[in-house]
Amino acid sequence: MIGPRTFLEYQNYRYLKVSLGILFLSLIVYVFDDPPGGRSGSSWTGYGLGTVAAAIIFWLMWLGVRKRDYRATGAPLKGWVSAHVYLGTMLIFLVPLHSAFEFGMNVHTLAYVLMCVVCFSGILGVAFYALVPISMTRNRNNITLDAMLERIAEIDGECRMAADGLPDYYAQAVVTSIDETRIGGSLRSQLSGRDPDCGTSKALKSLRMSEIDLDGEAKEQERKLIELIARKELLLKQIRRDVRFKGLLDLWLIVHVPFAFATCAALIVHIFVVFWYH
């Protein structure tokens, strides 16, 4: 995993400077432009800024191709990502200059709104990549997700054995703990990082509320069982946090990519309509 610092600080913020330069130049042109009838997207300045913005958008889309092309030469992928982030963020400010801050309920503003969704989901993605991996590493505590799952399976087996000689109430709790514990699942349960209907929590609760009087070896078995289920519950919390972190790292991209394509489609419609009826 690449930490955001590596691409944000790429070449001493080269692409941040490039983006701010483009934006500053555009602002100068916009402020000093006084076309007949006032500033608008259909002035020469408007056309110029629009062309620049459209070119940047199509170039940003090309990252999807570039990142899969492992034989590519030229600038390293890190540089591409750096430029991608800064140029994309700059578009949020460049496009309103193109339209002279005219917005409305139309396909033209739709293209801008979609683009903003893409930009902000991208910014969110950068933020996630800056913050989530730290929490994720801390949460995992040098154990992989697979090892955690393996440990759950072991606990399940130990629970079965521990419950063997215990009354049905305990056996039922173990069955609940095993059969009704689900990891992941729906988008919501993955991103929430918890399961209010977790079988293990229910089992632990019912075991602690047990009013059955046991003695001798059975008492020892019960204590062991409760300890196992409690450990399982802790492990499950850790796993679910991990699933949540992984989900956060994936989620923004599920928004980012489809909306990027939607933006391109709306941009093509925008250009088509503007030149059809210009």
Next chain:
Amino acid sequence: MRVRLTEIRLRPTGKKVRLDRDVEVESLFIGRGPDNDLSLKGLSISLHQATLRMADGRLYVEAAPGQEVNINGLVTTGERLGTGDVLRIGSWEVRVLTPEPESGADVALEYEETDRGEGERSALNDRTALGLEVGAFARRPLSWVSIGVVMVGFLVLPLIWSPAQSPWNTGDVSRGHAYIENDCQSCHSGMFQAVQNNDCMTCHHDIGRHSPPAMEMAELDDASCAGCHLEHRGRQVDLADLGSGFCSDCHADLSAEVTDTTLRNASDFGEDHPPFQLALVKDPREEAISVDVTPDLVEVSGLEFNHLRHVGKAVSGRGDSKQHLQCGACHQPDAGGLYMQPVVFEDHCQDCHQLDFDKTAPADFTPHGDPATIRSRIRGFYSNRVLNGDVKDKEAPRRLRLRRPGSRFSAEEAELSKRWVDGKVAAAERRFYERPGTCGLCHTLAPGAASDGGMGIEPVQVQDVWVPGSVFSHGSHAPFACVKCHPAAGVFDPEEDSALPRPAWSQPDSIPYELIAREPTTPVSKVAGDILIPGMDVCRECHAGANVWGGEKVPSPCSMCHPFHVRANGPMGPGDTVDSIATPIPEVAPDEAESPTDSAATHLPFHPLGHVPMDHPKVPSTDDVWDHASHSGNPHTGFFADLN
């Protein structure tokens, strides 16, 4: 009873082995607990699940209290068992066999764990679902869907069903074009080309050029309409408002750019504007000349008039009581509220200044106009009296007085009649020309100048649009009294006759400013030559330049008074592409201009979608008012058109 229990075990090698053991019991207990005769592993099994026992040589199964057993797939609490029956307990199958005689057993049971599962890990994996992208909820399908939704909803659908094109509209069109907002092709006639001047001029067919025809300024006169007038910017945006710099770009230093112009440089009304130039008549026989406003200007219209005599004092018409005249008694704005209509003798003067000519016929008076015509009318009046036998004048010859109507004239009578009529006409003329207060009150008499060689009057030319280089609206200044801008014309002497009510305009509370009282320093107009048109300083009391920030003055762009398009200069656009409208439109009556057979309407541009634009009404342009002077003409030339 003696029971043979056979367990079938699966070796790790995959081979099954049978393990027999015999038990001698009263009843056979089955359950998870180790104290059972048949102890089966599995947490879903009760510690004591069921009991088998013999009765009358028959085998029965009974579920433990609160438990159930599954026999051959049927769930029950107890049942008789026979050979071949299968009990399912947890993951175990317990089959009832026929006991082999040599074993000595009463009952033979075979049991086997059938559903062993694949271990805890694989079971956990079954209950684990990781990853956000499931099925259609993944980047690739979602991308295709989003592309499809946008393309179909905003491109394909609008192309095949035009009502769906409304999201294409970049913004509301201006107010004047609201009625064709949904009819895109009215303006966008060609696909993938900018709005053409022809599209605009379908309706605005007579929009005028900016510069006079002699002055070639292609960059202005042939420019694209849409290049300056940007549409789709909201209902409130004025298409004609092109910003403050639009005019001053050229006019701030016009003399440097255009050598053969008489226009002076101007860039801002408040800061940089030459003094007003008036169209001043210095000789009523010649056209008005353009002069700067200076205090010593004198108009020579050929008329005499005294504003003080008419407005400042109470006057009375014939039979009327004395009253103060208002400015509006003679000066009425035109229907558009821009300029004042010409003062007409019949409407505004005749009430007091009647042209009667015979004491015996006070109700008969001549029209106002050419003296030759007046003479002819008077002659006709007296000739009719002779013909009708209606001569009552005691000084007339007796034969004329006694003459019967319709009888033939003798030569002597004809001579008498002619002499009498000539005498009466001469008397009437003396009454007009020699008595003070009649024709000579306003006009300069010119003996022998009339068309019949008799007494005539000097030519008259009254200017009704004094500042033809601009458009002024009296209507939009209506809240202010006339004397605000024309103080010398609207004078009132409150001491003149205190018994009479003051005119409304002179009431201090009736107007939103302090009335300029009559003071010794206030000039009072007593002669027609006075120039009563206010200078630029009067306008600047309220109007500032376009770029003024704050303050209490009206920001006034150039276009407030100076329209860009001047119809008198001919229509806009290059002549070769605007074929139907390239020739200047002749002056036509308004009802003819509305005709749907107008040439502009028959030259509709080709339309690829087969759409035919509506017959849009002709939109009047601001420069219609520009031609005010040429339309109205000199009122003193057409007064008698309907009298003869």
